[in-house]
Amino acid sequence: MPAELINKYMREAHLPHIWCPGCGHGILMRDVAQAIEDLGLDQNKICLVSGIGCSSRAAGYMDFNTIHTTHGRAIAFATGIKLARPDMNVIVIAGDGDIAAIGGNHLIHAARRNIDMTVVVFNNDIYGMTGGQFSPTTPTGDFATTAPYGNIDRPFDIAALAEAAGASYTARGTAYHAPLTIKLIKEGIEHKGFSLIECASVCPTYYGRKNKKGGSVELMTWQKENCVMSDKAQHMSKEELEGKLVIGRLSEKDYPEYTEQYKKIIEKARK
Amino acid sequence: MAKKLVINKAWCKGCGICVAFCPKKVLGLKNEKVNIVNDGCILCGQCELRCPDYAIYVEEESNE
Amino acid sequence: MSKRVLMQGNEAVVEGAIAAGMRFYAGYPITPSTEIAEQSSVRLPQVGGTFIQMEDEISSMAAVIGASVAGVKAMTATSGPGFSLKQENIGYACIAEVPCVIVDVQRSGPSTGLPTSPSQGDVMQARWGTHGDHPMIAVSPSSVSECFYKAIRCFNLSEKYRTPVILLMDEIVGHLREGVEIPSVLDVEIINRTVKSSEGHQPYEGDIHEIPGWHLNGGGRYNITGLSHDLSGFPTNSNEITDKLIRRLMGKIEHNADDIIEYEEKYLDDAETVVLCYGGTVRAAMSAVLEARKQGVKVGMFRPVTVWPFPERRLKEISPKVKRIIVAEHNYGQIVLEVERIVKNDCKIDFIGKVDGTVITPAEILKRIKEGK
Incomplete structure (x- = not known):
């Protein structure tokens, strides 16, 4: 018998999951479950949407209405679901390649519309499922199977990208900072509008190994020692923030929400 | 209601995260599975929070 | 009673779709299908439905599948270049068995081609545009009146066989204007998907037109995936189950050819x-x-x-x-x-x-x- 939380929110028959030993995704998936438990939401009223990649397998493990869609398109599927059923809590779980490369267009446009959904990014800085190619969040200079001489691409800051595109809530958590990440996911779900919680995961199998940064323990120790809370970071200089990862709530704005706006269109059209 | 630490060895993949971040150092790895190595556990649940495989957790024991 | 009106083929498609129960449209502007999006944006909110102009063709197809999975009859429209872009998600709708209607108003190609000129160059793309073996239904209207009635038929076939259906138009018919009789009371049957609601049901077993039930909040909490899956809807690597799945997908159209073919x-x-x-x-x-x-x-x-x-x-x-x-x-x-x-x-x-x-x-x-x- 697993822990009560797991028993309630995971499809036990499909566990243990396929993720590698020490993969941060399992921790983050538990954070999502804990956030939903803390909010006391009805499981039948939650649609969990994922794309393709390591992170997307979460949809098969979590016991909600779940849909594992095509690569990069989770937010677009979720947009249709939310517009068809505005009463549903729509949660997207996506990876960094999934959401910021192939699905980048959907991310910025859903953020621009401020449609009510919560996107939880499991960001492991690498394409894991295909074996360790560099992703849009792989830091410059790092190594990957398709960056054998070092990555010359500059990485995206997914949370900042979403905020700039119009998301009304953005935050960043990590696999190490579980209580904080749970709190941020809760805030994101409760927030009316497009919310994005970028969660720094760890990929010991490809990212850690390729970059000689160690296993999960070393990667999570880095998170423990190098993260700065957003309220503290506000008072720090650019130099002081060099090499640090800012975590916590990053932005919260009051923009009109898309499905609410569309309700008004229906009222207008029916007059 | 007492609490106890439970380990599901079948799900443990031996990553060592719980061992490394246990504040009381009560966990160890043996044959790539987590084990309780001393009785200093304070049931804080840090291991449960960071176990990617849901293989270790603090359970409420019913007194029945 | 019916109303005789002068109407364009593209407009008639929208009226037919709404008569069939379409309450969601997602699309992206593309000649010569754009009037379908425009008319949907006018008409859908009038009947309590939803229109959304998406950021691209791919997301339009994705949103349509999402809406259908959530229980709403959904449609998108496009032309050659957009039809190409939609193909991956059309394949998703095939394997996940999600009813939806895709209108392709064919124009001259390949690539950007002659955007305002008629063509029927997408016939093979309609059949084999998405990768892998998959079933396909494509219906081709020849008049404005047929645009109305065949749009209804596409929805009916889609709901009945829980599969994407293509309304394969061409610019000739899409931009044709002629008088049509729009019935005030619909003289054709409307088919609605059968929804399973009881817990413990295998979503992909049983009658072909029973579709996974979570789209109507039946409480089943089903999983839907584009991976090869078993009858419960969960991914599998089994060669045997995959073989059964593909043969069942092909068979549901092949074995019902008499009902489908017109x-x-x-x-x-x-x-x-x-x-x-x-x-x-x-x-x-x-x-x-x-x-x-x-x-x-x-x-x-x-x-x-x-x-x-x-x-x-x-x-x-x-x-x-x-x-x-x-x-x-x-x-x-x-x-x-x-x-x-x-x-x-x-x-x-x-x-x-x-x-x-x-x-x-x-x-x-x-x-x-x-x-x-």
Whole structure:
């Protein structure tokens, strides 16, 4: 018998999951479950949407209405679901390649519309499922199977990208900072509008190994020692923030929400 | 209601995260599975929070 | 009571779709299908439905599948370039068995081609555009009135067989304006998906038109995936289960071909020559056939209304009884390949294929009818 939380929110028959030993995704998936438990939401009223990649397998493990869609398109599927059923809590779980490369267009446009959904990014800085190619969040200079001489691409800051595109809530958590990440996911779900919680995961199998940064323990120790809370970071200089990862709530704005706006269109059209 | 630490060895993949971040150092790895190595556990649940495989957790024991 | 109105083919599609129960449309502007998006944006909120202009063609297809999975009848419309972009998600709807309607108003290609010129160059893309073996239904209207009724039929087939259905139009019909009777009370049946609601049901077992139930909050909490899956909807690596899945997907259309396939025949009783065409081309062909008949030529017409699945059995009955079949289509030769495969040496096969962006005229078809006589 697993822990009560797991028993309630995971499809036990499909566990243990396929993720590698020490993969941060399992921790983050538990954070999502804990956030939903803390909010006391009805499981039948939650649609969990994922794309393709390591992170997307979460949809098969979590016991909600779940849909594992095509690569990069989770937010677009979720947009249709939310517009068809505005009463549903729509949660997207996506990876960094999934959401910021192939699905980048959907991310910025859903953020621009401020449609009510919560996107939880499991960001492991690498394409894991295909074996360790560099992703849009792989830091410059790092190594990957398709960056054998070092990555010359500059990485995206997914949370900042979403905020700039119009998301009304953005935050960043990590696999190490579980209580904080749970709190941020809760805030994101409760927030009316497009919310994005970028969660720094760890990929010991490809990212850690390729970059000689160690296993999960070393990667999570880095998170423990190098993260700065957003309220503290506000008072720090650019130099002081060099090499640090800012975590916590990053932005919260009051923009009109898309499905609410569309309700008004229906009222207008029916007059 | 007492609490106890439970380990599901079948799900443990031996990553060592719980061992490394246990504040009381009560966990160890043996044959790539987590084990309780001393009785200093304070049931804080840090291991449960960071176990990617849901293989270790603090359970409420019913007194029945 | 019905209302006679002057309407464009693209507009009639929207009216038909709404009559069929469409309450969600996601699309991206593309000539010559854009009026379908425009009209949907006007009409859907009037009936409590939702229109959204998405950021691209891919997301339009994705949103349509999402809405359908959530229980709402959904449609998108596009043309060649956009149809290409939608293909991956059309395949998703095939394997996940999500009903939805995709309108493709064909224009001249490849690539950007001649955006405002008619073509029927997407016939094979409609059949095989997405990768892997998959079933496909494509319906091709020839008049504005048919745009209305075939849109309804597409939704019905889609709901019944829980599969994506393509309304395969062409620019000729999409931009055609003619008088149509819009019935105030619908004279055709509307088919709605059957929804399983009880917990513990295997979502992919049982009747073909019972679809995974979570879209209506049945409490089943099903999983839907584009991966090969078992009857419970969860991914599998099993070769045996995958084989069953693909054969079931193909079989649900193949075994119901009689219910799905629709065709039209004119003057076949004594015909020595048969003009075979579909969509907008039917109009020119019909004029040519009527004119040839006036001149005493024994010619008839065979018109697949469902282009896919192709009315193979009926064509095979016709071909041994005639001397010649003239296939006329606005492409370099697509349906003619299917005709050759079916007819073999039963009769001569002649071909009129146009790829210059102009329409095939009645005179061109008439000339060919008379040439071979």
